[in-house]
Amino acid sequence: DAGITQSPRYKITETGRQVTLMCHQTWSHSYMFWYRQDLGHGLRLIYYSAAADITDKGEVPDGYVVSRSKTENFPLTLESATRSQTSVYFCASCKVQPNQPQHFGDGTRLSIL
């Protein structure tokens, strides 16, 4: 019952560096999502994917890149990290929409110095 796992749990990096956050789910869920959580903003959707090789932008996609070559993996890459991208990042997955709950990982706390 592994569920959905994110790695790393914590990451510190410097501005301008590229960093990739990993997300893996074992349920073969079709949909996967990346959110960021910031004080005062709640959760905001960065990107989502309806299936392998199908991705779409969410509310705050700028500065991020995603890919989904396999159903179970959905990595998020910050191509050139900025301090404004310091946040807690959550990955989630769900079965085919619409009336299905999302299942969340425990997050990656990312600090950009």
Place this chain on the structure above:
Amino acid sequence: SQQGEEDPQALSIQEGENATMNCSYKTSINNLQWYRQNSGRGLVHLILIRSNEREKHSGRLRVTLDTSKKSSSLLITASRAADTASYFCATLPRAGSYQLTFGKGTKLSVIP
């Protein structure tokens, strides 16, 4: 853009009391969901209520939905210290993309 807005932002109650949290939203929805988040953890799904439903129960949780007022409430009865967490409502729009929009949450503290 925030769709759901929870009220109050913070709530502190004694163990055994009931806790009520409210959520208001702006546009037509397909469903509304409530999630709980313990400190340092991911969100956990609690209840999903469809737009054609008015009330739903799950254990000590009761959710109501009033689409005419674009609002929902989450009631936790006989609260326990373990209920201490942040609670978020999230809405799925009726048409278009399958993007959940989350509110900013209510922080519930249950004092033993």
